[in-house]
Amino acid sequence: MTRTNIMLSKQDLDDRILVQEHFAQEHLPSQMGSAEIEQYKEKIRRLLAEKDACLVAHYYTDDLIQQLADETGGCVSDSLEMARFGAKHPASTLIVAGVRFMGETAKILSPEKRILMPTLEATCSLDIGCPADEFAAFCDQYPDHEVVVYANTSAAVKARADWVVTSSIALQVVEHLSDQGKKIIWAPDKHLGEYVQKQTGAEMILWDGSCIVHEEFKAKGVLDLKQVYPDAAVLVHPESPDSVVQIADAVGSTSQLIKAAQEMPNETFIVATDRGIFYKMQQAAPGKRLLEAPTGGSGATCRSCAHCPWMAMNGLDNILAALENGADEIHVDDELREQALKPLQRMLEFQAN
Ligand code: 13P
Ligand code: SF4
Numbered sequence: 001m002t003r004t005n006i007m008l009s010k011q012d013l014d015d016r017i018l019v020q021e022h023f024a025q026e027h028l029p030s031q032m033g034s035a036e037i038e039q040y041k042e043k044i045r046r047l048l049a050e051k052d053a054c055l056v057a058h059y060y061t062d063d064l065i066q067q068l069a070d071e072t073g074g075c076v077s078d079s080l081e082m083a084r085f086g087a088k089h090p091a092s093t094l095i096v097a098g099v100r101f102m103g104e105t106a107k108i109l110s111p112e113k114r115i116l117m118p119t120l121e122a123t124c125s126l127d128i129g130c131p132a133d134e135f136a137a138f139c140d141q142y143p144d145h146e147v148v149v150y151a152n153t154s155a156a157v158k159a160r161a162d163w164v165v166t167s168s169i170a171l172q173v174v175e176h177l178s179d180q181g182k183k184i185i186w187a188p189d190k191h192l193g194e195y196v197q198k199q200t201g202a203e204m205i206l207w208d209g210s211c212i213v214h215e216e217f218k219a220k221g222v223l224d225l226k227q228v229y230p231d232a233a234v235l236v237h238p239e240s241p242d243s244v245v246q247i248a249d250a251v252g253s254t255s256q257l258i259k260a261a262q263e264m265p266n267e268t269f270i271v272a273t274d275r276g277i278f279y280k281m282q283q284a285a286p287g288k289r290l291l292e293a294p295t296g297g298s299g300a301t302c303r304s305c306a307h308c309p310w311m312a313m314n315g316l317d318n319i320l321a322a323l324e325n326g327a328d329e330i331h332v333d334d335e336l337r338e339q340a341l342k343p344l345q346r347m348l349e350f351q352a353n
Helices: 010-023 034-050 063-071 079-088 100-109 132-140 155-159 170-179 190-200 219-228 254-263 275-284 316-325 334-352
Strands: 053-058 075-077 093-097 114-116 145-150 163-165 183-187 204-206 233-236 268-272 289-292
Touching: 034 053, 034 063, 034 316, 053 063, 053 079, 053 100, 063 075, 063 275, 063 316, 075 079, 079 093, 079 100, 079 334, 093 100, 093 316, 100 114, 100 155, 100 334, 132 155, 132 183, 145 170, 155 334, 163 170, 163 334, 170 183, 170 190, 170 334, 183 190, 190 204, 219 268, 233 254, 254 268, 254 275, 268 275, 275 289
Parallel strands: 053 075, 053 093, 093 114, 145 163, 145 183, 183 204, 233 268, 268 289
Antiparallel strands: none
16 A cells, blocks of 8 residues: 655645745855855854864755865765764764755764754655654554665654665665565655665565655656767666666666766766766766756756755855854654664664675
8 A cells, every 4th residue: 555646745835835935045055156155165164173063965965065075074975874974973063964864864873963954944855755653554554564764754754664774775675684585664765665676576565755856857858868879878866767767777876876977988977866966976987978867847847857956955054054053953852763773773784794
């Protein structure tokens, strides 16, 4: 049994309005002049050092944020490495530039640290589409199933899970469970779930959630572009629909796609994931031509095609504000945190072995 009509919920529509209003505020770094950008960066550098803080950023954030994280000894990575890096780093404060589940994961793993986000409004359609109470009721229907949830979920959903996985480790974990004869409840991304199910042959029941960004990639658009660039390899994040995954030359997490662009012999790549990845991908594969996979075009339901509207809420201005006034701090209830820690630690230990 699966949930339906997630994308049409009132909550979702409200969130889209919120995103549009936010864009109207004209605060993003790309809208600043170079002198202003430099002033922001200088203040952030100084405050990071003064406040014993470290900037941990996802590949989908603005290039300027990724640059700053690199320059100040922070990290730019996929969601698994963000979690590992933040937990290991000695700084007492982490500034998590990404979306809310990334900040919550950091808090669950490092309760002693102060976890600040540029804005707590930055969420994720997968997280929104999987409310904890509905998910718990769903799980209760299948008591003999192992519960595996994607990292893109709230602390409360993680607390109901046996395992948390990210896209870079999902295949290995599910294969491991399937080898032990376990049946699996998978949530929330149905496309990633379908990919994992096909690859591993595991018995899986899927929650009906999706990413509003990756859902917009269309196989026809990619194939049309392939006609123009017949030698291009197609790189696809597995949050994309199955029709797009099927025509991929490489499928993987953000860091796995960057590695593919670096290691594959092709000169040209069609990349089906958020365009924020191009900053690091181009550094890793200089001289190669990187093309955005076409999205749904004018018929698309999101206004943010190929760029996550919530990732785009991270800017130099709200990173500075976080450092100056500590406003958008992540708090996770102690009991919930302890429950959510177990499946997260299981993932990190599995990855280490
Ligand atoms: P990665 O774990 O591959 O970085 O993915 C996170 C994400 O939100 C992709 O949309
Ligand atoms: Fe969530 Fe999609 Fe944004 Fe990733 S790109 S944070 S899955 S909405």
